[in-house]
Amino acid sequence: xxxxxxxxxxxxxxxxxxxxxxxxxxxxxxxxxxxxxxxxxxxxxxxxxxxxxxxxxxxxxxxxxxxxxxxxxxxxxxxxxxxxxxxxxxxxxxxxxxxxxxxxxxxxxxxxxxxxxxxxxxxxxxxxxxxxxxxxxxxxxxxxxxxxxxxxxxxxxxxxxxxxxxxxxxxxxxxxxxxxxxxxxxxxxxxxxxxxxxxxxxxxxxxxxxxxxxxxxxxxxxxxxxxxxxxx
Numbered sequence: 001x002x003x004x005x006x007x008x009x010x011x012x013x014x015x016x017x018x019x020x021x022x023x024x025x026x027x028x029x030x031x032x033x034x035x036x037x038x039x040x041x042x043x044x045x046x047x048x049x050x051x052x053x054x055x056x057x058x059x060x061x062x063x064x065x066x067x068x069x070x071x072x073x074x075x076x077x078x079x080x081x082x083x084x085x086x087x088x089x090x091x092x093x094x095x096x097x098x099x100x101x102x103x104x105x106x107x108x109x110x111x112x113x114x115x116x117x118x119x120x121x122x123x124x125x126x127x128x129x130x131x132x133x134x135x136x137x138x139x140x141x142x143x144x145x146x147x148x149x150x151x152x153x154x155x156x157x158x159x160x161x162x163x164x165x166x167x168x169x170x171x172x173x174x175x176x177x178x179x180x181x182x183x184x185x186x187x188x189x190x191x192x193x194x195x196x197x198x199x200x201x202x203x204x205x206x207x208x209x210x211x212x213x214x215x216x217x218x219x220x221x222x223x224x225x226x227x228x229x230x231x232x
Contacts, residue, residue: 040068
C-alpha cells in the first residue's frame, strides 16, 4: 500500500518489542473489561465480537497478521469488543502513550492509521447493509471472498484455493445465520458450481459468478493515498 521509510519501520518495530502468545479460542480481551493496551497481530487470525442481549454473539471483523487490534482502546477505558484467537497467534501489546509518541514523531503513520480505520468503517458498513438487506447466500459468498482476499494480501501465491479456517458457527455469527443455514448456503454454492470444498479448503470455481452473488466490494482496493504526508 505505502512504502515506509527506514525510520518509520524502526518506529513501528519498537511497538512490537513485547510478544504475547495465544492458543486457538483464547481471549485477548473481553468486552467491557478495563483496557489500555493496543495490539499488533504478528501471527495468526483473530475475531472481534460483541455479546447481544439474547446471549448470542455477533462477530464484527476477522483480523489477520499485520492488523491493529483494539484500536478503540485509544479513546475508551473499557473494551468495546471481545477479541478471540481463531488460530494459534502472536500479538504485540503496547500502551496508548507509545502510540501518542509515534504519531507525534511520524505524522504519516498517524495518517495511515486513519486510513486503516476508514477501511474498517467502510467494511463494517458493508456488513451492516448485508445483514439487513441481502440474502443468506449473498452473505456467505461475501465472507468467503473477504477471507480469501485478506489471506492473499499476506501470501500472493494464494489464488483460487485457500484454507478457510472458520467453523460454520463462526461464519453464522458473522452473517447473522445459524450454522445449519450456513451449511445449506455452502452446499448451494457448490451445487451451482461456484465453489468446491475439501478437508477445510475452499476453491473458487467461478469467481466472477461468486463475486456477483456476493455483491462484493473490496475495500482494500482502489485506495487514493496521494494526499498522505511525506515520510520522515
